[in-house]
Amino acid sequence: xxVMSTAENSRDLIQSIxxxxxxxxxxxxxxxxxxxxxxxxxxxxxxxxVRRILLTLQHLGYVQGESGRWSLTPRVLSIGQHYSASxxxxxIAQPHLLRLAEQTGESASLAALDGTEVVYxxxxxxxxxxxxxxxxxxxxxxxxxxxxxxLLAWAPRSRIDEVIEAGLPRRTELTITDPxxxxxxxxxxxxxxxxxxxxxxxxxxxxxxxxxRDRSGxxxxxxxxxxxxGRSSVDELRRQVVPLLVRTAEAISADYGHRRGIKARSTVTxxxxxxx
Numbered sequence: 113x114x115v116m117s118t119a120e121n122s123r124d125l126i127q128s129i130x131x132x133x134x135x136x137x138x139x140x141x142x143x144x145x146x147x148x149x150x151x152x153x154x155x156x157x158x159x160x161x162v163r164r165i166l167l168t169l170q171h172l173g174y175v176q177g178e179s180g181r182w183s184l185t186p187r188v189l190s191i192g193q194h195y196s197a198s199x200x201x202x203x204i205a206q207p208h209l210l211r212l213a214e215q216t217g218e219s220a221s222l223a224a225l226d227g228t229e230v231v232y233x234x235x236x237x238x239x240x241x242x243x244x245x246x247x248x249x250x251x252x253x254x255x256x257x258x259x260x261x262x263l264l265a266w267a268p269r270s271r272i273d274e275v276i277e278a279g280l281p282r283r284t285e286l287t288i289t290d291p292x293x294x295x296x297x298x299x300x301x302x303x304x305x306x307x308x309x310x311x312x313x314x315x316x317x318x319x320x321x322x323x324x325r326d327r328s329g330x331x332x333x334x335x336x337x338x339x340x341x342g343r344s345s346v347d348e349l350r351r352q353v354v355p356l357l358v359r360t361a362e363a364i365s366a367d368y369g370h371r372r373g374i375k376a377r378s379t380v381t382x383x384x385x386x387x388x
Contacts, residue, residue, distance in 0.1 A: 131157060135165045145181040201333060202234045204367045209236040212337060212360045216353055221336045225263040228278045230254050252313060255280045255294055256287050258321035259334035261307035265298045266323060266331035287312045306354055308346055316341050320349050322361035327369035335361040
């Protein structure tokens with residue numbers, strides 16, 4: 113549960129900002145140029161409230177309106193640029209991602225956990241292997257991805273519980289949807305130090321991930337290499353890619369301040385470390 117989601121902290125929330133972001137996030141591939149009425153329906157806000165928010169965002173330069181329809185402006189991209197500029201890890205990781213992509217001939221990605229989903233924060237694409245268009249900011253379910261498994265394996269028990277309570281939707285016939293099975297898979301990831309997930313997010317997609325740590329040893333990101341079953345089997349991925357992946361993740365961690373030999377701090381507490 114988010115810190116700011118508890119009732120005792122609700123008085124600290126600024127509702128107008130919350131509603132403003134709700135309107136911004138309502139623009140997507142299905143609604144690239146929505147009307148005011150469509151935005152009101154998507155957000156659950158009244159039309160007068162949406163109108164005021166749109167006019168404010170237009171004044172700030174984040175949206176523009178024409179013939180009754182609204183669209184985002186390029187200024188919205190600056191929000192993501194501020195995130196990249198304020199997170200040194202992304203700049204540190206970029207040359208390592210390029211090198212990994214060159215070594216494997218496959219896409220290399222860096223992702224972080226946000227709620228119950230994984231968000232791509234850096235990526236070097238080699239060829240398109242997913243039906244969805246993966247780019248910086250793309251979100252995928254944590255339970256069905258190798259990146260999510262790595263991030264959850266060292267996450268606090270409360271985060272694992274949050275993901276399970278939110279539901280484990282089936283993406284393919286192979287997706288793990290049983291909480292006990294997921295906890296067992298996370299234990300395996302923690303023990304072996306990496307994750308491999310095959311055809312759980314999409315049919316034909318296979319990926320491997322390794323943890324990236326900060327100075328304290330906490331896992332703050334997941335490094336992934338993705339391929340297709342037609343080009344790489346799970347066994348080939350484990351033999352040929354995982355060693356490169358783990359070494360690259362360790363190199364990023366070292367550049368980010370983590371020193372091998374220093375005991376990594378576990379964020380998982382409890383007798384069974386959150387898995388049972």
